[in-house]
Amino acid sequence: MSDSIFEIKDLSFKYFDSEYQALKDVSFSIKKGEWIAIIGPNGSGKSTLAKILNGLLVPDAGEVYVNGQLLDENTVWDVRRTVGMVFQNPDNQFVGATVEDDVAFGLENHGVPRSEMIQRIEEALAEVRMESFRKSEPARLSGGQKQRVAIASVLALRPDVIILDEATAMLDPLGRREVIEAIKKVKEHHHLTVISITHDIDEASYADRILVMNQGDLVEQNTPDKIFERGDELIQMGLDVPFAQKLKEGLANRGINVPEEYLSEEALLEWLTTSYLSK
Amino acid sequence: MLDKLLLGRYIQSDSFIHRLDPRTKLLGSFYFIGIIFLANNLWGYGLLILFTFLAIALTGIKLSYFINGVKPMIWLILFTVVFQIFFTIGGEVYFQWGPIVITSLGVINAIYIFLRLVLIIMMSTILTLTTAPLELADGIEHMLRPLEKIGFPSHEIALMLSIALRYVPTLIDEAQKIMNAQRSRGVEFDQGSFIQRMKAVVPVLVPLFVSAFNRAEEMATAMEARGYRGGEGRTKFRQLQFTRQDFWVVLAFVIVTVALIALRLYV
Numbered sequence: 001m002s003d004s005i006f007e008i009k010d011l012s013f014k015y016f017d018s019e020y021q022a023l024k025d026v027s028f029s030i031k032k033g034e035w036i037a038i039i040g041p042n043g044s045g046k047s048t049l050a051k052i053l054n055g056l057l058v059p060d061a062g063e064v065y066v067n068g069q070l071l072d073e074n075t076v077w078d079v080r081r082t083v084g085m086v087f088q089n090p091d092n093q094f095v096g097a098t099v100e101d102d103v104a105f106g107l108e109n110h111g112v113p114r115s116e117m118i119q120r121i122e123e124a125l126a127e128v129r130m131e132s133f134r135k136s137e138p139a140r141l142s143g144g145q146k147q148r149v150a151i152a153s154v155l156a157l158r159p160d161v162i163i164l165d166e167a168t169a170m171l172d173p174l175g176r177r178e179v180i181e182a183i184k185k186v187k188e189h190h191h192l193t194v195i196s197i198t199h200d201i202d203e204a205s206y207a208d209r210i211l212v213m214n215q216g217d218l219v220e221q222n223t224p225d226k227i228f229e230r231g232d233e234l235i236q237m238g239l240d241v242p243f244a245q246k247l248k249e250g251l252a253n254r255g256i257n258v259p260e261e262y263l264s265e266e267a268l269l270e271w272l273t274t275s276y277l278s279k
Numbered sequence: 280m281l282d283k284l285l286l287g288r289y290i291q292s293d294s295f296i297h298r299l300d301p302r303t304k305l306l307g308s309f310y311f312i313g314i315i316f317l318a319n320n321l322w323g324y325g326l327l328i329l330f331t332f333l334a335i336a337l338t339g340i341k342l343s344y345f346i347n348g349v350k351p352m353i354w355l356i357l358f359t360v361v362f363q364i365f366f367t368i369g370g371e372v373y374f375q376w377g378p379i380v381i382t383s384l385g386v387i388n389a390i391y392i393f394l395r396l397v398l399i400i401m402m403s404t405i406l407t408l409t410t411a412p413l414e415l416a417d418g419i420e421h422m423l424r425p426l427e428k429i430g431f432p433s434h435e436i437a438l439m440l441s442i443a444l445r446y447v448p449t450l451i452d453e454a455q456k457i458m459n460a461q462r463s464r465g466v467e468f469d470q471g472s473f474i475q476r477m478k479a480v481v482p483v484l485v486p487l488f489v490s491a492f493n494r495a496e497e498m499a500t501a502m503e504a505r506g507y508r509g510g511e512g513r514t515k516f517r518q519l520q521f522t523r524q525d526f527w528v529v530l531a532f533v534i535v536t537v538a539l540i541a542l543r544l545y546v
Contacts (some may be wrong), residue, residue, distance in 0.1 A: 054504055077506065085504040092494045093501035097413040097445045104516035106505035111512050121516075139448035153505065 005161060005193050006030035006053065011062035013048055022048045023059070024216040032160075035187065035194045037204035037224075040213030041238035046197045049213070050165045053195070054083050067160070081110065084154030086167040090146035094138045099130060102138075103153045110157065124156035125149075127189070128182045144175025148182050155186060162186075164196040168203060176200065201240045205264070212237070225262040244268045289411050294339035295524060296409045301418030303525040308406045310532060315395050317539040322546050324394050330535050331398050338409050348404035349397055356396045363389035412444040417517055434510030442498070453490060457483050 006029060013023040023045045030036055038046050051057040053064060055076035064071040066079050087093045096102030103121045112120070125131045128148040138146060147167055154162055164183070168176040180203055187194050196203060204210055210227045212220040214237055220227065227234070231241040231249065244265045248258045263271060291297075296304070318324050335345055349356075369384035410418075420437030427433050458468065461482045468479050 051500075056500055056504060077508070080504060080506050085501075087497065087501050087504075089494075089497055091449055092497035094445070095442065095498065095502055095505075097416075097441055101413075101516065105502075105507070108513045108516055109506040109508065111514050114514060114516060114518065117514070117516055137448070138445065139452070157505070 003032055004029045005032045005067055006195075007063075007065035007068075008053075009063045009065075011049070011052060011059050011064070013045075013052065013057065013059050015048075021216050023052075026062070026213075026216075026218045028211060028218060028221060030193060030195065033191050033193055034209060035207045036196070036209050036211060037207035038195065038197045038211045038213060039199070039201070039204050039239060043215070044213040045216045046213050047165055050085070050163050050195070050197050053163060054085050055079050081157060082159055083161045083163060084157055084159035085163045085165060086147065086150045086154055088166040088169050090143045090150065090170065091138065093150055094146055097137065098134070099125070099136050099138075099141070099149050100134045102149055103156050106153050106157045120156045120158075121152075124152040127155055127186055128152045142175060143171050144178045147171060147175065147179045151179070151182055151186065155190075158190075159192070161193040161195065164194065164198070166197055166199065168198065168200055176203070180206065199239075201242050205242050212239075228262040229260070290340055290344070290408050291411075292339055292409075294337060294409070296334065296338045296405065298522075298524060299409075299528060300519055300521050300525045301410050301414040302421055302519060303521070303528050304406050304410055305415070305418050305422070307528060307532065308402050311402045312399055314532075314536055314539055315398060317536070317543055318391075319543055320546055323539050323542045324391065326535065326538055326542065327398055328394070330531075331401055334405055335401065338405055340408055344408060345401050345404050349400050352396070352400055356393060359396070360389045360393050363392050412447075413441060413517075416441040416444055417519055421519055434513075438510075446494075450487070450491070454483065454487055457486050 008029065009027050011023050011026040012021065014021050026045075026049065038049065040046050048057060052059050053066075055071055066075075066082055069075055069078070071079050094102055095105045100121055103124055104117055107117045107120060121134075122131065125134060128151050130145065130148050130152060133141065133145065133149075138149075141149070150167070151162070162183070168179050171179060183194060183196075184206065186192060194207075196207065198204055205224050205228070207224060209221060210224055211218055212227065212234075228241055228245050231245050234241055242265075244263055244267075248263065248268060252258050259271065315327060318327055335342065364381060364385045365379055367385035367388045368380055368382055370387075371383040372380060373383065373386070374381040406415075416437060419440060420433060423431065423433035423436060461479075462468070466479050466482055468476065470476075471479070
């Protein structure tokens, strides 16, 4: 219990104007320092779950414990300090008029004194390599740069957990890579717990553990290798599998004996070279 | 499209006027509009013209920008001037034809009105050219702060103002995109009768409104997630400070005011 940062018990949720149960009895826990990916088709309840974790939505039933503390009306602001959130649309979460104003916004809300603010803004921007853009306006930044600023804004608050709610969904491949690199670096540096909600299967493959959601249910939780091994089930759910898994299946269809277990791109490359050389 | 907008016309530089506190510039512009009515003779107006051109010289911005600032208003100004000429009666009569009378007083009044309007526009152009929109919002917030005592929501107004300013370019971009998307589906914006043109605006406005609502919703969520709970207990990152330069400006205004009053009374 002590090493888990999130403890989620029997969460249920229904939007008030919908017939449809967005979450049904979801329970799981997340350890400190873990990288969790939540995947699932549209409408599977991923984003609803993320908003409940941050107290932005209140569940109909069930409990959320953050660091052993029950999330309720009294603790919600503490929880938001512990749990930072990066959203999908880079334009709509940019509150400040310039980069440094945006990073300052969260600090202002928490009443951080100005002298400390300046120092924290500098550190957070350096962390995501945006320090040369301090005075830039959002209109002059690319999507990937805006998302990096969003990460810096969250980092400046020194959270224990970062939730990425499809934070790379609206970015091009380059921007996506920039953002994921920034997150990886930051996670190592600050021992953060990362919860990434994503459709991007490559992003999910960085995770320590993947939770698969479907129609409000938590249908599966396991390491990426174990999840990707069952490629067909994922595809039936409307999801995708990583490139290496697709290549392996293509090879299998052509009558080549490939290993059963999931291989990352590097592992697959190694396997191909050794089997080619041994011929 | 952005460069046609008043707000987008800010010119970055590091002149004396640029470095002034935005509150000085804001109040100064308003004050200038007030004292312009003190001038009632050529000496007074001469002094104001001198003062305005000194301020323009201190901005380090080319005069053509200020002339361009007057241009869109020129018809309105000329309209007012013509009215003054024809309908002010008094003094020596220069010309009379039926009800139309041109008198010396009318001509002098018209010249004064012309100078007044041009000087006011130039002064406010100085404000917009040398003050970044955000600085302006900051200045307004500071000046509204005393009103908080009587329950005026100055923090909320300032927040709305700065978010609105921050979204101007984003929404212009979006409007542009929607217009192009509708054009590609055959909507014509610059053809047909007035009614038809107005109708063509609907497929731009409706999606723009809907998307603004969605943006607002997402923005509110993002703000809450970052711990925003209203103005109370917040610290401020941006801080405004009056400097020695601002003192010089105040002094200049005092001198001009005294001189104007003197010219009014004794000349």
